[in-house]
Amino acid sequence: MAFDLELLAIFDEIYKTGNVTRAAANLGLPQSTVSVGLGRLREHFNDRLFSRTAKGMLPTPRAQNAIGDVRAALQALQHALADQPAFDPAASEREFRICMTDISEVVLLPRLLNHVRDVGPGIRLAISKISPDSPLELADGSVDLAVGFMPHLEAGFYQQVLFDQHFVCLAAANHPRVGAELHSEDLRREAHIRVLTSGTGHAIVDKVLAAEGIERRFALKLPSFLGVARIVAQTELLAIVPFRYAAEVAASEAVRALPVPVELPPFQVKQHWHERYHADVSNRWLRQTVASLFLS
Incomplete structure (x- = not known):
């Protein structure tokens, strides 16, 4: 049989007030709803729970044993439904x-x-x-x-x-054959670094260059970009990289960031x-x- 969580509040309020009418008023419910709820509670617990006396509705031993768990459940429910505290x-x-x-x-x-x-x-x-x-x-x-x-x-x-982000080509500052401007022939002639990583948009580069008939020769494959700038600075290899990366490493390595002669889409x-x-x-x-x- 399904158990309505509202019944827990009815249980607790009758226990506190000893009076169905006051319990209904405190809960903002019709008295008939609380009375029906008490009937369902008695059915669930298989006990009268509260007996009418000259001092009001007093709890039975079964109700006295259950009230701690009922209030703990209500508190847990209130905590779960409360607004999240601000993150500090x-x-x-x-x-x-x-x-x-x-x-x-x-x-x-x-x-x-x-x-x-x-x-x-x-x-x-x-x-x-x-x-x-x-x-x-x-x-x-x-x-x-x-x-x-x-x-x-x-x-x-x-x-x-x-x-x-957009792409640029990274070359050593003293590269013997690449001047101040990069040409398509430079991309075809020089050896390149390929970085095998995801999340950087490099599949775009491969597709566009292939469509332009530019086939790069990869002399080195790396698992990440972390060593690319140092390798480019100390060799004659080229690497096509995102602009922000090039701008960052150019401050610490002897490299130049050159515009790519083929229009590559930004990402x-x-x-x-x-x-x-x-x-x-x-x-x-x-x-x-x-x-x-x-x-x-």
Whole structure:
């Protein structure tokens, strides 16, 4: 037999007041509803629960034994239905799990870390790479947020554009054959680095260059972008990379960022989260923090 949670409130109020009429008034219910509710409670518990006496409706031993559990259940229900408390980063020791590209590790992560250190010194970040498993990880909560290029997400996800990216070609500052301007012939002649990673929009590059009849020769394949700038600076290899990455590494490595002679479509870097966590106060704080730092 189904049990109406409203019956718990009726049980508790009759126990407190010892009077069906006052219990109904306190609950804002018709007296008939409370009377029917008491009848259902008696049926559920297989006990009278409250007996009419000169001192009012007094609880039976069965009711006395049950009242603690009834009130605990009511309190748990009220807690579950209450508004979520505001997230306080200064007092939090939460670990946020973010998946991102290795380019974002270079371009975005240091700034995010410095901000979190200032506003929430107890907060920790756990970073993983965007992969084909990232949508499932966002859905099951093993990852809180994804930052990068994820064009094939299905229904159930929210996303927010942070900034636009376009591609440039990275070459050593002292490259012997590449001058101040990059030409299509340079792309065909020189050896290149291919980075085997997802979430960076590089499939766009391959498709457009192939359509233009430019076939690149890859002398090196890498699993990430983390070592690309140092390798380009110390060799004659070229690498087509997102502009923000090139601008970041050019400050510390002897490299040049050159416009690509073929028009490559831009792409958008977004933050992505699952609808299950859209209203979660800590997840919302993380998203708002990322947006405040990188939205342009």
